[in-house]
Amino acid sequence: MSSQALILRADSIARHLETVFLFTQNDIRTTLIPVFTIANQIQDPEEDRKNKPSRPIPAGRISVDSAADIRWVMVPVCLVLSLWYGAQALLASTVFAVLTIWYNELHGDKLGLSKNVLTAILGGCLEIGGIVAIGSHNSCIDNVGTLAVVLSMTVFATTLHAQDFKDQEGNRLTGRRMLPTLFPKSARFSMMVGLPLWSFSLSCIWKLDALSTAALVGYGAFVGTRFVMYDTADADKQSCKFYSVTGVSSTVFEYPELKVIFDLF
Numbered sequence: 359m360s361s362q363a364l365i366l367r368a369d370s371i372a373r374h375l376e377t378v379f380l381f382t383q384n385d386i387r388t389t390l391i392p393v394f395t396i397a398n399q400i401q402d403p404e405e406d407r408k409n410k411p412s413r414p415i416p417a418g419r420i421s422v423d424s425a426a427d428i429r430w431v432m433v434p435v436c437l438v439l440s441l442w443y444g445a446q447a448l449l450a451s452t453v454f455a456v457l458t459i460w461y462n463e464l465h466g467d468k469l470g471l472s473k474n475v476l477t478a479i480l481g482g483c484l485e486i487g488g489i490v491a492i493g494s495h496n497s498c499i500d501n502v503g504t505l506a507v508v509l510s511m512t513v514f515a516t517t518l519h520a521q522d523f524k525d526q527e528g529n530r531l532t533g534r535r536m537l538p539t540l541f542p543k544s545a546r547f548s549m550m551v552g553l554p555l556w557s558f559s560l561s562c563i564w565k566l567d568a569l570s571t572a573a574l575v576g577y578g579a580f581v582g583t584r585f586v587m588y589d590t591a592d593a594d595k596q597s598c599k600f601y602s603v604t605g606v607s608s609t610v611f612e613y614p615e616l617k618v619i620f621d622l623f
Contacts, residue, residue, distance in 0.1 A: 396429040408528040454483040478514035520601040523594035549585040553578035
């Protein structure tokens with residue numbers, strides 16, 4: 359193979375890798391492998407053209423049909439990989455695959471409440487799979503891990519609309535009835551109350567010291583207050599970034615030969 363052909367092949371591979379990265383660029387804080395994100399992005403390309411034009415489909419890097427092919431190929435691949443880590447990982451992966459269909463193909467993301475709940479459960483599935491995967495082969499999540507996942511899902515279900523403030527224009531365009539669109543003032547005030555309240559509650563549950571509790575509650579209050587005081591699209595994008603690191607509080611899971619630091623949010 360000539361050097362020119364090698365350069366062309368390298369450029370092609372680099373472009374494909376960049377396309378894969380662009381599927382998760384806007385969700386990089388929570389998602390590295392584009393399984394759920396592809397399933398979501400093939401549903402409303404028009405919304406992404408308005409809210410996130412750099413994504414591969416609105417940017418013209420890949421067609422909806424090709425992305426859909428990748429989305430369905432990844433399902434059995436993920437299930438097989440999950441089977442390697444044991445029954446709990448396989449169950450979490452199976453539930454994740456089913457709820458992804460509910461969220462996307464059955465339009466569970468069109469209403470704010472169902473979107474929050476479904477996303478919270480999907481996040482819980484990812485957490486269970488991650489905890490099991492970093493343990494020993496065929497390991498199982500313990501009671502402390504179960505409590506952490508349940509709390510994490512509850513926090514997500516009650517605060518995840520923080521991510522919808524910045525996308526209101528696109529949501530209106532596509533008819534998605536998100537909480538910030540239906541109840542703009544109440545949704546913002548729920549952030550101001552909910553974030554510090556959850557920070558305090560979780561600090562008590564995990565028995566953090568007074569200084570750590572004060573820092574986490576203070577940060578939660580800062581983020582929640584931002585949503586109320588600054589309501590422009592750019593401000594909401596910045597507030598969403600602050601929200602994404604609200605989970606600096608961590609739970610330490612004790613395993614026989616392993617300490618797992620797990621971001622509760």
